[in-house]
Amino acid sequence: MTDALLELQDLSVAYGGRRGETRVVRGVSFALRAGEAMGIVGESGCGKSTVALTIVRYLGRGGRIAGGRILFEGRDLATLDAAALRDLRGRRVAMVYQDPMASLNPVMTVGRQLIEVPMIHDGAGRRAARARALAMLEEVKLADPEAVMERYPHQLSGGQQQRIVIAMALIAEPALLIMDEPTTGLDVTVEAAVLELVRDLRRRHHSAILFISHNLGTVAGVCDRIGVMYRGELVEDGPVRRIFADPRHPYTRGLLDCLPTVGRDKRQAPLVPIAGQLEPPWQRAPGCGFAARCPHVEAGRCTTAPIPLAPFASEHRVACVRAGELPAYARRRADGAAVTAVRVATPVVATEHLGKVYVPRRRRLGRRRWPVRALNDVEVSAARRQTLAIVGESGCGKSTLAKVLAGIETATEGRVALDGVEVGRLGIDRRGRQLKRKLQMVFQNPESTLNPSHTVGYAIGRALKRLRGGATRDIDAAVARLLETVKLAPDMAARVPRQLSGGEKQRVAIARALASDPDVVVADEPVSALDVSVQAAIINLLTELQASHGTTLVFISHDLSVVRYLADHVAVMYLGSVLEHGPVERVFTPPYHPYTEALLAAVPVPDPERAGPRVVLEGTIPRAREVPRGCPFATRCPRKVGAICDDTPPPVQRLEGEHRIACHIPAPELAALQPGLVEPSRHGP
Amino acid sequence: MATVDVLTVSPPAASRRRAPRWWRAARAIRHSTTASIGVAIVLVWVALALLAPLLAPYAPNSPDLLALAHTTPSRAHWLGTDHLGRDLVSRILWGARPVLIIAPLAVLGATILGSLLGLAAGYKRGWIDLIVTRACDIVLSFPVIILYMIILAHFGSSAWNIIAVLTLTKAPIIARIVRGLTLQLREREYVAAAKMRGESSLYIMLVEILPNARGPLIVDMCLRTGYNIIIIGVLGFLGIGLPPPDPDWGGMVKDTYGMMMVWPHMALFPCAAISSLVVGFNLLAVGLRELGWRD
Numbered sequence: 001m002t003d004a005l006l007e008l009q010d011l012s013v014a015y016g017g018r019r020g021e022t023r024v025v026r027g028v029s030f031a032l033r034a035g036e037a038m039g040i041v042g043e044s045g046c047g048k049s050t051v052a053l054t055i056v057r058y059l060g061r062g063g064r065i066a067g068g069r070i071l072f073e074g075r076d077l078a079t080l081d082a083a084a085l086r087d088l089r090g091r092r093v094a095m096v097y098q099d100p101m102a103s104l105n106p107v108m109t110v111g112r113q114l115i116e117v118p119m120i121h122d123g124a125g126r127r128a129a130r131a132r133a134l135a136m137l138e139e140v141k142l143a144d145p146e147a148v149m150e151r152y153p154h155q156l157s158g159g160q161q162q163r164i165v166i167a168m169a170l171i172a173e174p175a176l177l178i179m180d181e182p183t184t185g186l187d188v189t190v191e192a193a194v195l196e197l198v199r200d201l202r203r204r205h206h207s208a209i210l211f212i213s214h215n216l217g218t219v220a221g222v223c224d225r226i227g228v229m230y231r232g233e234l235v236e237d238g239p240v241r242r243i244f245a246d247p248r249h250p251y252t253r254g255l256l257d258c259l260p261t262v263g264r265d266k267r268q269a270p271l272v273p274i275a276g277q278l279e280p281p282w283q284r285a286p287g288c289g290f291a292a293r294c295p296h297v298e299a300g301r302c303t304t305a306p307i308p309l310a311p312f313a314s315e316h317r318v319a320c321v322r323a324g325e326l327p328a329y330a331r332r333r334a335d336g337a338a339v340t341a342v343r344v345a346t347p348v349v350a351t352e353h354l355g356k357v358y359v360p361r362r363r364r365l366g367r368r369r370w371p372v373r374a375l376n377d378v379e380v381s382a383a384r385r386q387t388l389a390i391v392g393e394s395g396c397g398k399s400t401l402a403k404v405l406a407g408i409e410t411a412t413e414g415r416v417a418l419d420g421v422e423v424g425r426l427g428i429d430r431r432g433r434q435l436k437r438k439l440q441m442v443f444q445n446p447e448s449t450l451n452p453s454h455t456v457g458y459a460i461g462r463a464l465k466r467l468r469g470g471a472t473r474d475i476d477a478a479v480a481r482l483l484e485t486v487k488l489a490p491d492m493a494a495r496v497p498r499q500l501s502g503g504e505k506q507r508v509a510i511a512r513a514l515a516s517d518p519d520v521v522v523a524d525e526p527v528s529a530l531d532v533s534v535q536a537a538i539i540n541l542l543t544e545l546q547a548s549h550g551t552t553l554v555f556i557s558h559d560l561s562v563v564r565y566l567a568d569h570v571a572v573m574y575l576g577s578v579l580e581h582g583p584v585e586r587v588f589t590p591p592y593h594p595y596t597e598a599l600l601a602a603v604p605v606p607d608p609e610r611a612g613p614r615v616v617l618e619g620t621i622p623r624a625r626e627v628p629r630g631c632p633f634a635t636r637c638p639r640k641v642g643a644i645c646d647d648t649p650p651p652v653q654r655l656e657g658e659h660r661i662a663c664h665i666p667a668p669e670l671a672a673l674q675p676g677l678v679e680p681s682r683h684g685p
Numbered sequence: 686m687a688t689v690d691v692l693t694v695s696p697p698a699a700s701r702r703r704a705p706r707w708w709r710a711a712r713a714i715r716h717s718t719t720a721s722i723g724v725a726i727v728l729v730w731v732a733l734a735l736l737a738p739l740l741a742p743y744a745p746n747s748p749d750l751l752a753l754a755h756t757t758p759s760r761a762h763w764l765g766t767d768h769l770g771r772d773l774v775s776r777i778l779w780g781a782r783p784v785l786i787i788a789p790l791a792v793l794g795a796t797i798l799g800s801l802l803g804l805a806a807g808y809k810r811g812w813i814d815l816i817v818t819r820a821c822d823i824v825l826s827f828p829v830i831i832l833y834m835i836i837l838a839h840f841g842s843s844a845w846n847i848i849a850v851l852t853l854t855k856a857p858i859i860a861r862i863v864r865g866l867t868l869q870l871r872e873r874e875y876v877a878a879a880k881m882r883g884e885s886s887l888y889i890m891l892v893e894i895l896p897n898a899r900g901p902l903i904v905d906m907c908l909r910t911g912y913n914i915i916i917i918g919v920l921g922f923l924g925i926g927l928p929p930p931d932p933d934w935g936g937m938v939k940d941t942y943g944m945m946m947v948w949p950h951m952a953l954f955p956c957a958a959i960s961s962l963v964v965g966f967n968l969l970a971v972g973l974r975e976l977g978w979r980d
Contacts, residue, residue, distance in 0.1 A: 408877055428880050436883050443874035451875040453896035459875075466882040512878065 004031035004071070005208050006055070006176055011068035011078075013047070013054050013232075022281050023066065025050050026232040029309065034175065037202060037209040039219030039240070041255070042229035043531040045278060048212045051229070052178050055210070056093055057085055073175065091121040094169035094207075098181040100161035103168075104153040110164050111149030114171060121172045136167040139204070140197060157620045159190035163197065170205055177207045183218055187393040188558065189617040191218070192602035198222050214531065216259060217604030220244060225315075228252045231289035232281065234309055238316030240608045247329055248318040250294045256329075258536030260565040262603050265584065266543050271565065273537035277501055288320070296322055348419055348552045349388075349405060349439075349520055350381035355413030356400055356576075373627060374400040376576040377414070382520065382569065387546065387553040389567035389584070391560060391599070395621055397576035398556045402524045405554060406441045407431055419519065437467050440513040444525040446505040450497040456483075456508050457493030460515055467516035482511040486541060503534035510541065514549065522554040527562065539566055560603050564588055572596045575621065575632035582659030591670035593661045594639040631664065639673065641665060713976060720972020723907075726965030734781035741775035745932045756948055765950045767941055773951070776932035777958050783927055784934060784962065787844055788913040791851035792906050798852060799859025800902070804890040806860065807867025818864070821857035829854050830919070837925040844927060847920060851913055862905055866898040873897075904973045911966035918959045934959050 013025035025047045032038050040048045053059055055070055057077060070077040073092065077085070089095075097103050105113055114133035118124040124132065130149075137145035140163040153161055162182060169177055179198070183191040195218060202209065202222075213219050219226055220240060227237035228249065236249040247253050257272040276293040285291065287303035294302070301321050309319040320326075356375040374397050382388035390398045403409040405416060407428035416424035418439055423431065443449040450459055460482055461475045468478075480490035486507040497505055506526060513521050523542070527535040539562065546553055557563050563570060563584075570587040572580040572595060580593040587596060598617045619636045628634050634645040641664055650662045661667060714720045733740065742763075743749065748770040749762070758765040764773035806817035833850055840846050870876065871894065879893050920926035921935020929936060934955040941951035 406877075406881060408880065428883070431883075433883065436881065441878070441881055443877065445874055449874045449878065451873075451893055451897065453899075463878075463882050466884065509878075516882070 003033055005034040005036075005073065006032040006210070007069075007071040008051070008055075009069040009071065011051070011054065011070060012066040013050050013059065014064055014066040015060075016062040016064070020282075021066075024063075024232050024281055025054065027068070028229075028232075028234045029068075030227055030234060030237055032176070032208050032210060034208055035202075035206045036225065037211060037223040038225045038227060038237075039211045039213060039223035040227045040229055041213055041216055041219050043214060043255075043278065043533060045231075045281075046229040047232040048214075048229050049180055050232075052095070052180050052210060052212050055176075055178060056089055056095060090117065090174075091172050092174050093176045093178065094172065094174040096162075096165050096169050096177065096179040096182045098184050100158065100165045101153060103165045104161060106153050109150055109152055110156070111151075114149070114164070114168055117168055117171045132171060133167075136171045137164075139170075139201065140164070140167045142167075157190075158186055159193060159620065162186065162190075162194055166194075166197065166201070170201065170207065173205065174207055176210065178210045178212070180212045181214065182211075184214070188560065189393060189598060189602045190620075191604065193617065195221055195604065215604060216244075216255060216532075216606040217261075220606050220608045221604055228255070231278070231284075233289055233319060234317075235290065235319045236317065237309075238313075242313070242316050244606065244608055245329075248312055248316070248323040248326060249290075249320045250296050250326070251290045253326075253329060254293075255532060256606070258533050259606055260536070260539070260559075260561040261606060262561050262564045262588065262600060265565050271536035271540055273540060274533040277503065277534075296326060298322065346384055347381035347417075348384045349554065350417045351378050351401075351405075351414065351424075352417075353414035354378040354401075354404065354411055354416060354424065356397075356404055356409065357412045374576050375404065375411075376627070376632075378573075378576070378578050380571045380578060380581060382552050382554050384519075384552055385546065385550045386568040387555055387566055388569045388571065389555045389557060389563040390571045390573060391557055391563045392573035393558060393599075393621060395575075396573040398558075398573050399524055400576075401573070402441070402522050402554065402556050405520075405522050406439060408441075433467065437516040438518055439520045439522065440516055440518040442506075442509050442513045442521060442523040442526045444528060446502040446509070446529055449509040450500075450505055452497050454496070455493065456495050456497070456500070459508065460493070460512050463512045463515035478515075482515060483508075485514065485545065486511045501534070502530050503538060506530065506534075506538055507541065510538075510545070514545065514551075517549070518551065520552045520554060522556070524556045525558065526555075528557065528559060535562075542566065560599055572599070575627050577632050577662070578660075579633060579663070580659075580661050582655075583657055586655070586657050586659040590674040591655075591661065591667045592674055593633075593663050594637050594665075594670075595633045597674055598636075598638065631662070639665060639670075714972065717972040717975050719968050719975060723965050723967070723969030723972055726961060727969060730781055730962050730965065731785060733778055734785050737775075737778040737782060741772075741778045743772035743775045745775045745779040746771060746930045756951070758950060764954050765948070767937065767951050768944060768948070773937075773954050776937060777934070777955060780932035780934045780937065780955065781958070781962075783844060783931070784914055784917055784959075787847055787851075787917055788910050791848045791855065791913050792909045794848060794852035795855035795859050795909065796902065796906055799856040800863045800895060800898075802856065803860040803863025803865075804867055804895060807864040808871050808886065808890050808894065814864075817860060821860050824854060824857045829916075830923070833916075833920060834923065834925060837920070842920075842925050842928060847917065847926070851916065855909055855913070858909070859902070859905065862901060863895075863898055866901060867894055870894045870897055900977075904970050907966050907970035907973065911963040911970070914959060914963050914966070 009029050011025060011028045012023060014021045014023045028051060030038070040051065042048045054065060055077065057080070065078050068078070080088070104110065111133060114136065115126065115129040118129040118132050119126065133149065134145050137148055142148050142160060142163055148156070156164065183194050186194060199222060211219060211223055223240050225237060226240050226243045227234050228251065229235065230251045236243065236247065236252050243252065247256060254274040258274060260271060274293055275295070279292065285303060287305060288294070288307045291297045291302045307319045307321055309317045312318045312323050354375055355373070355377060358372040358374060360371070378401060380388060380390065390401060392398050400409060404411050404424065407423065407426060410427050411424035414424060415422055418435065421435065423435060428436070457479050460479045464475050464478050479493050483490050483492055488504060488507050492504070500508065527538050530538060542553060543566065545551060555563070555566055567584045569582065570584050571578045572587065572593060574595050580587055580596050588600070592600065602617065617636055617638070622628065622635055628646060630644070630646045630648050631637070631650045634640055637645065644664055650664045653661045653663065653667050655661065655667050663670065714724055749766060749772065750770055752762055752766045753770040756766045756768070756770070762772050762774065764777070766772055767776070802817045806814040832854065836850050837846060876889060876893055879889050917926060918935035918938070921933045922939045924939060926935050927933040937955040938952045941948070945952055
């Protein structure tokens with residue numbers, strides 16, 4: 001390809017370590033034309049970020065380019081010297097990283113940091129540079145650019161910071177912009193706004209974009225082409241529509257099959273996790289890297305020689321010998337028998353007027369600190385054997401609610417009934433053994449959920465001993481049984497957490513929670529730190545365990561796709577209040593609360609056909625101590641009707657099917673205003 | 686590679702018979718040159734101290750009056766003799782014994798006391814935290830040498846008293862370190878999980894939190910041992926160390942530093958012994974930190 005702006009030719013990267021050199025990128029070749037946007041997707045450890053860092057030659061210690069060329073505007077970056085590279089970076093190639101706070105200097109105002117860029121790279125004067133910075137801030141849609149220039153990074157929200165970083169990257173009009181997971185870690189509404197901005201900027205600037213992401217949904221909306229990476233190799237690339245419509249590599253298909261979307265639920269389209277797990281790069285058999293996990297593997301053909309990335313159709317390349325033989329792609333579906341209507345069920349956990357106010361201790365010096373209202377008049381209920389999902393952006397109080405249910409925090413107002421027993425004011429140390437057994441918790445972070453000093457067997461055994469009692473002899477057998485329940489080998493009991501993968505750790509955590517055979521399991525974002533293929537397996541495990549153990553699941557999540565998939569009932573929270581509560585089918589169809597509508601519109605859809613402009617929520621969540629007097633959502637609501645929203649708390653409208661919406665707009669009117677954002681029929685039986 | 690590095694890389698899934706954890710951790714030391722040198726120096730001194738009765742050419746306290754004419758190093762006395770004609774090699778070898786017993790025991794005492802205080806302060810917070818941190822501040826702000834002189838002058842100087850004094854003055858530092866670590870570790874989810882199953886505070890502090898603080902603690906214990914050796918030397922030099930006539934490195938310097946101009950070897954060799962041992966422990970600490978034992 002002659003018109004390529006960037007062309008990687010057989011690029012290999014290796015990292016040296018104690019076990020010798022390990023190839024983390026193996027023979028990656030692709031070309032990026034000027035102005036084109038290419039997405040690189042893959043799970044953690046697939047080498048996508050290493051590719052990005054190699055292009056700008058920012059490899060970490062011990063890393064080296066082991067072969068191949070990186071042609072950028074006709075020059076080979078792999079052999080460029082430091083001075084030439086410095087000249088290139090920032091001016092011709094710019095980079096946006098995942099964590100904006102890490103890219104901004106905390107002791108300089110963002111204005112100074114922005115102005116520096118044109119001054120250093122283009123030799124612009126201070127005044128000209130300032131004008132350009134202001135224009136750029138306007139372009140990344142930051143309100144009041146003059147004021148923003150004077151701020152320090154910590155005074156801006158995450159979304160604003162990421163906009164500044166994007167402005168900084170674009171101000172020098174680079175030919176290539178590399179974005180490494182630019183929206184990971186942002187809330188879904190902020191992510192939507194940043195993606196919208198990237199789409200918009202693409203129309204006006206002619207920078208080519210290399211967009212690294214683990215999320216097929218975000219990539220689908222922004223890019224023209226997609227490359228899928230697995231174990232350091234590019235296994236498939238092609239135009240975004242083609243990849244989504246007719247993926248030819250089994251790994252790409254696997255990724256799509258295990259992705260929950262807002263249109264899927266557990267009754268219609270179960271997730272299909274990818275079998276097995278990612279092996280470390282130093283254990284590599286000859287042949288296809290995916291062979292060990294591939295459902296289409298054929299002994300001999302797949303496992304003898306390396307599989308090259310071969311053209312399959314125009315612009316579409318696949319690294320699979322069987323690419324042409326695979327059947328046409330259809331997202332896997334269930335056998336059709338939909339689970340019937342919601343049973344009338346008794347609530348196991350129910351809250352009434354639940355409130356939690358944190359009163360900070362008074363300090364002798366300094367200003368008075370205001371109490372923070374984390375939960376306000378929360379009313380939710382979880383029915384036996386069903387899943388209640390609590391969804392909302394960070395800071396909405398969903399984790400506080402989980403902690404109050406679990407007794408790690410205690411309520412300051414209202415009631416929490418657990419199987420009819422009032423536990424709202426009972427901290428965990430005051431709950432008796434029977435109550436403790438009834439409700440257990442699965443935590444968010446797989447890295448901190450297990451004690452690194454204890455073996456898996458000890459962690460589970462200790463929970464058994466404390467909550468069930470029984471002789472030590474039986475405990476080993478019980479541990480083995482629990483490990484089998486969560487689909488881990490019994491010999492895992494001897495391992496320590498360091499030797500487990502993230503998904504395995506989370507399985508152990510689930511086994512530990514199940515040790516007491518609880519009625520209710522509160523799971524606080526149990527899958528949000530996991531890769532999609534692992535996430536699918538854990539979600540399926542939770543659904544199965546619920547069916548077999550009859551457990552009630554309270555599932556805290558920020559991910560609407562997962563919630564849609566897993567939940568029977570949903571509570572949508574914002575600033576400590578429940579804005580909408582009801583059966584999942586009703587919450588995800590109009591009428592919605594305007595906030596639910598905004599959340600749903602913001603979810604990145606892994607479908608290039610539907611990734612048009614969407615409702616984008618303006619502004620940021622007010623701080624918890626500045627909760628508006630009226631509707632908490634009033635400051636950002638796109639459907640605000642007037643002063644009544646600011647002044648009067650909205651009435652709770654009770655609709656049919658136990659569906660509640662807290663909004664001033666009458667439900668029929670809301671329904672008339674709102675388009676259906678979710679089309680379950682797309683993937684339904 | 687036949688062995689598995691326990692610190693950073695997880696071993697393959699295949700289960701196999703594995704050495705005990707502490708042994709694997711100890712073997713990991715060879716990955717750091719610095720730590721290996723440190724261990725070598727310390728082990729050499731430990732061996733010399735253990736074998737002192739066999740290796741020492743003379744009894745440590747018996748004067749060789751004939752040698753007084755030529756105290757400088759000679760074939761008979763490799764490092765020379767001191768002002769009383771006692772063989773320096775023998776005295777240094779024997780002198781390693783009390784140092785290598787007192788310094789680690791004092792560190793152990795300080796670590797136990799400091800860890801308990803730090804855990805209680807960091808985990809319980811509130812008034813316990815307030816009292817412990819203030820008490821630590823008071824001890825740490827006191828001029829230690831004067832403190833040593835007062836206490837040892839009052840209670841008399843013996844090995845046990847020195848251990849007690851060192852324990853008391855070093856425990857606050859350990860307590861601060863452990864308190865800081867505890868403040869972080871108490872927020873970990875496994876601590877919440879332990880609460881969810883109704884564990885006592887004591888269990889959470891000792892079984893859930895303390896083992897995860899062991900990395901930085903072990904590094905600090907190595908450093909602290911080195912510092913204690915210096916202090917034991919200082920105490921000896923001030924004359925409040927181990928009572929004579931048994932050899933004590935600090936005391937040896939004290940007895941002979943006045944003759945530094947004439948016979949520098951009498952003071953310099955014991956000094957060299959002190960510093961080599963301190964350097965050994967410091968290298969070990971630095972090496973362990975390199976290996977990632979601080980977290």
